Amino acid sequence: MQGDLCKVDDIQKVFKLYRFEAVIHFAGLKAVGESVSKPLRYYSNNLVSTINLMEVMSKNNCKNLVFSSSATVYGQPESVPCTEDYPLHVTNPYGRTKLINEDIMRDVHHADPEWKIVLLRYFNPVGSHPSGEIGEDPMDYPNNLMPFVQQVAVGRKEVLTVFGQDYPTRDGTGIRDYIHVMDLASGHTKALDKLFTTPDIGCAVYNLGTGKGTTVLEMVAAFVKASGKEIPLKYAGRRPGDCREVYAATEKAEKELGWRAKFGIADMCRDQWNWAKKNPYGYRGHQELEVHAQKFIKSEPLSNRHWAL
Ligand SMILES: NC(=O)c1ccc[n+]([C@@H]2O[C@H](COP(=O)([O-])OP(=O)(O)OC[C@H]3O[C@@H](n4cnc5c(N)ncnc54)[C@H](O)[C@@H]3O)[C@@H](O)[C@H]2O)c1
Numbered sequence: 242m243q244g245d246l247c248k249v250d251d252i253q254k255v256f257k258l259y260r261f262e263a264v265i266h267f268a269g270l271k272a273v274g275e276s277v278s279k280p281l282r283y284y285s286n287n288l289v290s291t292i293n294l295m296e297v298m299s300k301n302n303c304k305n306l307v308f309s310s311s312a313t314v315y316g317q318p319e320s321v322p323c324t325e326d327y328p329l330h331v332t333n334p335y336g337r338t339k340l341i342n343e344d345i346m347r348d349v350h351h352a353d354p355e356w357k358i359v360l361l362r363y364f365n366p367v368g369s370h371p372s373g374e375i376g377e378d379p380m381d382y383p384n385n386l387m388p389f390v391q392q393v394a395v396g397r398k399e400v401l402t403v404f405g406q407d408y409p410t411r412d413g414t415g416i417r418d419y420i421h422v423m424d425l426a427s428g429h430t431k432a433l434d435k436l437f438t439t440p441d442i443g444c445a446v447y448n449l450g451t452g453k454g455t456t457v458l459e460m461v462a463a464f465v466k467a468s469g470k471e472i473p474l475k476y477a478g479r480r481p482g483d484c485r486e487v488y489a490a491t492e493k494a495e496k497e498l499g500w501r502a503k504f505g506i507a508d509m510c511r512d513q514w515n516w517a518k519k520n521p522y523g524y525r526g527h528q529e530l531e532v533h534a535q536k537f538i539k540s541e542p543l544s545n546r547h548w549a550l
Pocket residue numbers: 244245246247266267268269270271286290309310311312363364365366
C-alpha cells in the first residue's frame with residue numbers, strides 16, 4: 242500500500258487492515274546536500290513521519306520497531322573503528338533528523354518500557370541484488386559515490402569528480418565502510434529475530450558495516466576491475482561536511498545479533514555492475530527518462546536543471 246507517513250490517516254488505514262508484530266521504518270529523505278538547503282523539509286518529513294508512525298503503532302499495541310539510522314550520527318569520530326557508544330555528533334540537518342529520531346525512540350522506550358526498539362546505524366550501502374533485477378535508481382542527480390560511478394560506466398555521465406585528494410589517508414581520498422545491500426538486508430532479519438527473542442532489549446543500537454575502510458580510489462579501482470569500463474576522474478576540493486574516515490566496529494552486532502557481513506567490495510562491484518549493465522537507465526528505461534527530463538527542463542528554473550542534462 243502506498244501512503245505518506247506524515248498523514249496519520251494513511252498509517253491508520255494500513256493498521257486497520259493488518260495486525261503487525263513489528264515495523265521496520267526505512268522511510269525518509271536522505272540527501273545530505275539538499276537537507277542543508279531545505280532543512281525544514283527534512284525536519285518536517287523525517288520527524289513528523291516517525292512521530293505519527295510511533296503514535297499509530299502504540300495505539301495498535303505494536304511496540305516492536307527497527308529503525309534505519311546512519312553512521313552519520315558519529316560525525317568525524319576521534320578514532321576508528323566507531324563503536325556504538327561513541328559520542329554522537331552531526332554536521333547537517335539530515336544527520337540531525339537521524340539523531341533526533343534516535344533520541345525520540347530512546348525517550349519513548351524510557352517512558353513506556355513495553356517498546357522494544359533496534360536502531361541500525363548503516364554505514365555505506367552499495368551493490369545490488371545478485372540477480373541484477375533490483376538495484377539503486379536515483380530519481381535525480383546522484384549524490385553518492387557508487388551510483389555516480391555506475392552512471393559514468395554506462396555512459397550517462399562523462400567523468401567522476403573525486404572530492405578531496407589531500408585527506409591524511411593512504412591515497413589522499415576519504416575512507417568509508419561500504420557494505421553490500423544483501424548483507425544490510427540480512428542485518429535487518431537478524432535485528433527482528435533479536436527483538437522477538439529478547440524481552441529486555443530496550444532501545445538497542447547496532448552498527449551495520451563490514452569493519453573495513455576503503456578509499457574512494459580503491460572503490461573506483463574495484464569497479465573498473467568488475468566492469469572492465471574506464472572511469473575518467475577529475476579532482477575537486479573537499480565536499481563540505483565530508484569527514485575523513487569512518488568505519489564500523491562490528492563486534493557488538495557479531496556477538497549480540499549473530500550477524501556479520503559476508504561480502505567484500507569485489508562482490509559489491511560485481512553485483513552493482515550486473516544491475517547497471519542490465520538496466521543502464523534504471524527502472525524507467527531510456528525513453529521514459531528522456532520524457533521526464535524534458536518536462537523537468539520546461540518546468541524548473543535554470544539552477545535546478547543540471548541533473549537532467
Ligand atoms: N542509502 C544510504 O546510504 C543510507 C545510509 C544510512 C541510512 N540510510 C537510511 O535508510 C533508509 C532507506 O534508505 P534508501 O537508501 O533506501 O533511501 P530511498 O530514498 O531509496 O528510500 C526512502 C524511501 O522513503 C520514502 N519516504 C520518504 N518520506 C516518506 C513519507 N513521509 N512517507 C512515506 N514514505 C516516505 C521515499 O519515497 C523512498 O521511497 C532511509 O531512512 C535512509 O536515511 C540510508
